Amino acid sequence: MKITVVGAGAVGATCADNIIRKELAEEVVLLDIKEGLAEGKALDMFQTASLLEFDTRVTGSTNDYSKTANSDVVVITSGIPRKPGMTREELIGINAGIVKTVTENILKHSPNAIIIVISNPMDTMTYLALKSSGLPKNRIIGMGGILDSARFKTYLSMELKCSPNDLHGVVIGGHGDTTMIPLMRLATLNGAPVANMLSVDKQKQIVADTMVGGATLTKLIGTSAWYAPGAAGALLVESIVRDQKKVFPCCVSLEGEYGQKDICLGVPVVIGRNGWEKIIDYKLNAEEQDLFNKSADAVRNMNSVLDTLTV
Numbered sequence: 001m002k003i004t005v006v007g008a009g010a011v012g013a014t015c016a017d018n019i020i021r022k023e024l025a026e027e028v029v030l031l032d033i034k035e036g037l038a039e040g041k042a043l044d045m046f047q048t049a050s051l052l053e054f055d056t057r058v059t060g061s062t063n064d065y066s067k068t069a070n071s072d073v074v075v076i077t078s079g080i081p082r083k084p085g086m087t088r089e090e091l092i093g094i095n096a097g098i099v100k101t102v103t104e105n106i107l108k109h110s111p112n113a114i115i116i117v118i119s120n121p122m123d124t125m126t127y128l129a130l131k132s133s134g135l136p137k138n139r140i141i142g143m144g145g146i147l148d149s150a151r152f153k154t155y156l157s158m159e160l161k162c163s164p165n166d167l168h169g170v171v172i173g174g175h176g177d178t179t180m181i182p183l184m185r186l187a188t189l190n191g192a193p194v195a196n197m198l199s200v201d202k203q204k205q206i207v208a209d210t211m212v213g214g215a216t217l218t219k220l221i222g223t224s225a226w227y228a229p230g231a232a233g234a235l236l237v238e239s240i241v242r243d244q245k246k247v248f249p250c251c252v253s254l255e256g257e258y259g260q261k262d263i264c265l266g267v268p269v270v271i272g273r274n275g276w277e278k279i280i281d282y283k284l285n286a287e288e289q290d291l292f293n294k295s296a297d298a299v300r301n302m303n304s305v306l307d308t309l310t311v
Contacts, residue, residue: 142251
């Protein structure tokens with residue numbers, strides 16, 4: 001088993017580190033466009049092998065895609081964060097070019113790879129990767145919902161003073177401050193509905209906190225988060241390479257499911273060795289379906305920017 005992580009920044013390096021610690025592959029390749037960055041971080045990680053007792057080989061590469069050849073899974077974290085004064089169109093334009101180029105270069109050397117997209121705006125970048133690659137839809141997966149759901153469970157656990165591991169909570173829809181949908185109605189604590197344990201105001205506050213979870217961290221630390229996004233990416237990789245058949249909310253291609261088509265959006269899916277294998281229907285109520293439709297409209301509007309670009 002061979003896994004490549006493209007982008008050796010904070011998210012990519014953290015994802016690779018988690019993959020290595022879990023020993024999910026015989027070889028992990030870290031690739032970046034910045035000279036020496038991937039090689040340096042890969043060497044640093046490999047020097048922990050005798051300390052953490054893993055046998056995975058870790059190598060780094062500056063833009064040499066031949067070293068990624070025959071990868072089974074590729075995680076794309078490449079791209080830039082939105083900067084002050086930057087328009088949505090500018091961000092999409094830059095990152096679309098990066099993601100499309102990365103996808104094309106990866107597939108030249110690993111035509112059978114499953115591709116995981118973490119780059120932002122994630123829903124649009126997942127859609128771009130699917131359309132530009134021509135791959136079967138099950139082999140393109142956007143990670144965002146796993147991260148958003150982890151944040152949802154964190155805020156629930158803080159309020160309920162319980163272990164987040166005893167909670168089930170799912171966030172569907174777009175991976176954005178205004179497009180994600182924390183499903184409070186379906187959240188449970190060891191099977192018991194958490195809605196019965198929290199006031200309506202507390203429920204609304206937790207939903208609101210979850211939706212701005214990324215922005216909250218950016219404000220606190222001055223940059224995008226990396227520990228949870230990296231761990232979320234590695235968890236998705238683990239379910240693929242170990243064929244665990246876990247159900248995660250992921251950004252995947254919809255063809256009528258949840259009332260939407262020609263879009264990549266976050267829904268619960270079964271993740272196994274073939275990528276995403278089945279969409280689970282949560283039977284949304286009227287209010288949730290309305291929110292999902294509005295999320296789809298917003299993401300579709302974002303996707304429309306791709307039509308104006310030459311990438």
